[in-house]
Amino acid sequence: MAEKSECATCGRRHEALTRDWGFSLPDEVFELPEAELEAEVRYDDDLCQWGDRSFIRCILPVPLKGEDDYFGWGVWAEVEPDVFQRYLDLYEEDGREEPPHPAKLANKLPPYPGTTLGTRLLIQFQTPDERPTLLLLEGDKSRLAQEQRDGTDAARHHEFVEVCGA
Numbered sequence: 001m002a003e004k005s006e007c008a009t010c011g012r013r014h015e016a017l018t019r020d021w022g023f024s025l026p027d028e029v030f031e032l033p034e035a036e037l038e039a040e041v042r043y044d045d046d047l048c049q050w051g052d053r054s055f056i057r058c059i060l061p062v063p064l065k066g067e068d069d070y071f072g073w074g075v076w077a078e079v080e081p082d083v084f085q086r087y088l089d090l091y092e093e094d095g096r097e098e099p100p101h102p103a104k105l106a107n108k109l110p111p112y113p114g115t116t117l118g119t120r121l122l123i124q125f126q127t128p129d130e131r132p133t134l135l136l137l138e139g140d141k142s143r144l145a146q147e148q149r150d151g152t153d154a155a156r157h158h159e160f161v162e163v164c165g166a
Contacts, residue, residue: 018161019064022074026055026106046131048076049083054084055106058123060134064146071152073159077123077134087125087132095125100135108166110163111156112144113149117120119144 014036024030029041041050048055058077062072078139079087083101088097100122108117119142122135134143 019069020059020072020074020159021160022057023076025051025080026076028106029055031126042097047088049084052081054079054081056084056087056103056123056132058103058132058134059130060105060121060148062147064157065151065153071157072132073109075109075134076106077132078106079103079123083123090125091129094127095132096097096127098125100124103134105134109144111160112142116142116144 005107025043026048028036029048032041032130041048043049043055046057055076055078058075059076061075062075079101083103086098086101087095091165103121103123105116105119105121119140120137121140122137124135126131126132136142136148152160
């Protein structure tokens with residue numbers, strides 16, 4: 001059993017806060033009726049295809065200030081067919097030298113109401129045992145982009161966990 005300690009943010013005793021939160025499918029796919037999902041969607045833990053749309057499961061890291069770690073949003077990115085194919089080509093190889101490709105965020109993040117679904121970003125492939133990472137564009141002024149660039153504090157990390165119900 002994990003050791004509990006007093007939380008500096010909320011004052012309660014609990015285990016260390018989770019450092020990640022993930023989505024099982026892109027939001028639009030998740031919302032499909034079960035019969036349609038089974039008939040029209042091909043997916044596993046890493047990849048999803050729905051009609052002519054392609055998605056890759058990724059990590060969107062938000063650094064935690066004062067720590068050498070990050071909160072990882074396990075989200076899906078919608079990519080063009082050529083990017084999806086390139087990811088498949090490199091699936092068992094180190095893709096870190098591959099230039100980043102354009103993508104769109106395919107999940108709404110609860111701590112960022114109304115601002116994340118469809119957000120344009122870049123997908124960076126990684127090693128075969130790591131999910132690709134997502135980077136928000138330099139000109140993006142959203143809170144999510146600011147927190148990815150500057151990091152987030154312990155109170156905001158606590159909010160992530162509370163909002164997600166973890």
